[in-house]
Amino acid sequence: MTVGSDGEPLWLRLGAHPGPTGTAFAVWAPNARSVTVFGEFDDWDGSTHAMQPGSDGVWTAVVDEARAGMAYKYRIVGADGQVRDKADPVAREAGLPPETASIIAPPSSFRWTDDRWQASRPLRNPATEPMSIYEVHLGSWRTGLGYRAAALELADYVAELGFTHVQLMPVTEHPYGGSWGYQVSSYFACSGRWGSADDLRFFVDHLHSRGIAVILDWVPAHFPKDPFALGEFDGTPLYEHADPLRREQPDWGTYAFNLGRPEVRDFLVASAVYWCTEFHLDGLRVDAVASMLYLDYSRGDGQWRPNARGTNENDEAVDFLRTLNDTVHTVCPGALMIAEESTAWPGVTTATGHGGLGFDFKWNLGWMHDLLSFVSRPPDRRAEVQEHVAFSLTHATAENYVLPISHDEVVHGKGTLITRIPDGCDRPAHVRLTLAFQWAHPGKKLLFMGQEFGQEHEWADDRGLDWERRDDGIALAAGDLARLHAALPAMHRMDGDARGFDWLDARDLRNTVIGFLRRSDEHARTEGELVACVFNFSDRDLYGYRLGFPVRGVWREILNTAATEYGGHGIGNLGQIVAVDEPSHGRPYSATITLPAASAVFFTPAR
Template sequence: MTTAQHPAALAATHLKRLATGELSDPHALLGPHPAADGTTVRVLRPLADRVRLTAPSGEPLAELAHLGEGVFAGLLPDTAVPDYRVRVHYGSEVYAYDDPYRFGPTPGELDLHLIREGRHEQLWRVLGARVREHEWGRGTSAGTAFAVWAPRARAVRVIGDFNHWDGRTHPMRSLGAAGVWELFVPGVTDGCRYKYEILTPDGRWIQKADPLATSAEPAPGTASVVHRSRHTWSDDAWMARRGARTADRSAMSVYEVHLGSWRPGLGYRELATELPAYAKALGFTHVELMPVAEHPFGGSWGYQVTSYYAPAAGLGGPDDFRALVDALHRAGIGVIVDWVPAHFPRDEWALARFDGAALYEHPDPRRGEHPDWGTLVFDHGRPEVRNFLVANAVYWCEEFHVDGLRVDAVASMLYLDYSRPDGAWLPNVYGGRENLEAVEFLQEMNATVSRRCPGTVTVAEESTAWDGVTRRTDSGGLGFDLKWNMGWMHDSLSYMAQDPVHRQYHHHGLTFPMVYAYAEHHTLPISHDEVVHGKGSLLAKMPGDRWQQLANLRAFLSFMWAFPGKQLLFMGQEFAQDTEWSHVRGPDWSLLRDGAHGAVRDLVRDLNRHYLDDPALWSLDTRPEGFSWIDADAAQDNVYSFVRHGEDGESLVCVFHFQPTVRRDFPLALPEAGHWSEVLNTDATRYGGSGVTNPGRLHAVAEPLQGLPARASVVLPPLGGAWFRKQ
């Protein structure tokens, strides 16, 4: 081993800035650098007693001299840099490591260009923490490449388990105009916790979790976690079939689930055993998962996201979540995840004021703060922020094979005056209330996901009459595949809440949604929002005694499944949960010991079975020729009747009687004479009803009625729905 020969001196100011972490390019001073008579190597190790360079085998190469401020340097005689390691002595303790400052940057020039433009569709492959092998000129070294966007930072350091959370030893370098800071740290692998230390423009050091971390520390911890996926997918057949589907021409019956409370105590791996079997047994085509991105506060139900690229750590790791999606696909169940690109919480360790000032959020509080939720609003007009979100949408579809995104709070994004009084909102450049930047973001997100991930579906939770939510982006629409039909939900639940004696005065609550049914492509949502915050359960909304409540609920569900649009039902409502949802307790599964509640679940199973088997209920969902009224005006009878038509030319006649009386010899108009049969009746005894049904065959005679060519005499059950098909 040689003793360092006249190591190149550094100015005192450089030494000081290295020690305080205030250099934007520490690589310019640290690591190996050509010298006139060899190679100078500098190492930053505050508090070290001795620093040496060795070969990978441990053979000594050079002893480094202390220049001051924890900076050690030495001169290697060879101008070709050898493969060296750094050996540091702290008293009797000795640590050996590979030098991070001998490696070039991992993001390429094209990556940085795309980031500046806001067009990097796989942003997670550049930013964040990526376990990889890095080429350094004479071979490769394994480690983790850290990269973070912090354009206003004066300096950035990475801290974590690998450096005892002391950022002085790992300052990062700025890559210029893109605002990206990076550092490759050899030897760091998955499972290591980390954060970034950022020096703000006003001279404060703040610690932040990684915005693009793919794994997070379980609460109450707030660190990011290095992760490399080892999951092997087994859903090739599913993914191949998915690309051939279109949402508007496909069956879609969705079971909405809050994973943390569906079966409290189960993680992703346990849920992968139970949830697919349950959803499949009930005939649902999809599950919709309330937000699964990391959200340390469980009471937010996932709607206050702190780590957009990491599945919630409380239920397991990223590969555990992959296993759940994989299991659902193997069971033939699609996966839609709730996605929250409108706003994020103010937690000081997460996205808020990330590099010392507004970065991900809009800097003007009239646009950057949400008055209702106490959250911060994304700056959708900033290219890098838009890129962060668009890439995130792609990330969930590509990396986790999810089949769709339900986009939360779209209305709050579209309107600049959403929940803001006069004078508290900032108009757009034309003086209007439309958020033009958010519109462009949503269009870009939908177009990008559609192009990159064929067969995926995007669903808007949008509660206003904004035109073109589900119109294609190239025709000026937002580009969603489906929109939650909030009008149908409000009108139908309002009608069902009425005592039957008063329903005739609210009759058009169930018919009015047909006025706008084809303005958009709709999902009919009975979601978690309708069974929390004092609203009670779906069952509790129904009037009457318990028998009438259950009968009303069964009739309502049959109406919902028959009405144009895909349907969504929140967990617990499939067996008539009788109390509102609690994210702590979850559904009251003990109710299934009561036969009446089990019978409602049987009805939901059979509704889904008939729905999947009958294209009349879904193949023309978005086209007027798929639906026709038989009688929309029987208000005094509390009766509704209509026909659903399928692409195959077959029809299904649906009749609903929302009075607690039996109507015998009811004249029902039908589209054809001949023999008809009742294929479903919610008053059947197997569903907990009184058994008022139409057994056997019905004979429809060729006598015109209500504009149709045939009629039959049927019995209408009390508070029941009945479906009929021609034999």
């Protein structure tokens, strides 16, 4: 269904399309006994506009009285004889919840101004470029803002912060706000909670004008059971599995898409392409990939059926994801595909031609769990799990990773980044330290809104951030980290290459110190091309701390999270250290440095 013989995409062949003499409707319901379209144009009569079936299972009708802006539904007499009133799966506009009807969308009148951005995007190499992603829930970043107003305020804020990307939690229409957008009912319509489709286009266009890329969270794994939505669409399990062992996602009480059905795969691939082409999005973060890949995901014994090889891999999902990624990369050059995949599935970011799934990046959820568990412990007990943090560094280039501290980590009683730090600690200092470790660690960065300034209340979708309690020191440190990450090649160019990282020390459990090098290439020895990152996770200032260095001479201190401008105590190295001819830690040179408590210091050669 994705593209017809004339090259027309699915969203132009199905759905509602107004013209000068009426509106053409088309809906896929291959097992229906009859379909009528009804709405505001016939006072919701439901009996006057019968649709005609086609050999491909698509029902069509032209309604002279139907005009753009009118609400409508399909009344479907299913294969089971039951009557169901359904929203249009390919509607490009939907009623504002709790309304459930679709809306006849007018043609877009938006005029894009991002031609240069679009032309340059395919020429970039995201693997070697800086990427600091600011994750946003649009309804609660600042309450009361629509797409247009949010674009203006958010662009200013993110640009000042030094981040390169904004990632929107789902703005595809969803009936229940408390799902945060992860239970989608309209895969081609943006949520009317914040404005129109052209308003969303303005949002993307304006952020592009400020040099900020936009990624959308997109949910192809499952969909809600609301009666008006996709479930049992034509009286049969059409979009969902007919097999009861595969029909539902038990974690969320939703239907799982039947990824083995060609039309369903086409529907989802078309949705992904639609958002990237019609809204100029720079990528998609694909939600809940693990739930698609494993037949036994969240299922106990007797609740799942192995594949033909007797294993738990969902071959249909693997094939779908490869097709999805290849299609988006072909049709939308330069668009990123990012997997939220929570297991050790091999080759998530390996090209499909080499047997992988074909994503550009994968969330490193193991890194996130280990780091947050580490900093949540009292400082004198962190040494017990320090090897877990070191493990993530040793395996930092197994895939092309995004390092996420996301919305999932600030809900459901988990607290926030700052409240995870134990009582009695200098919490702002430990947050600055944690953010410094994130930005120094190989991989791209993602931070959920509010964590950049020490948000104390858990996030709630119906409440704005605690702007009045913003910690300006944490915010300034977060911005400086993002700017250093972008400015210094050592901090981003070899994120996915093991040669861009080397240990200084990972074994100092007595002092809970971790140190490593970041390089722009394996031979880097100069300013900005080589950076030493040292972290003191204890609550003690360490003076005269000797550490091995690979280059002799002066190293400038380019960042110290204990600086007074960040709210720290100002303890440091007076701007520089000197590496002398005294071997240490397997290096030919060494320096004695000051490591403030709960702080990070970065150095680069002064040449």
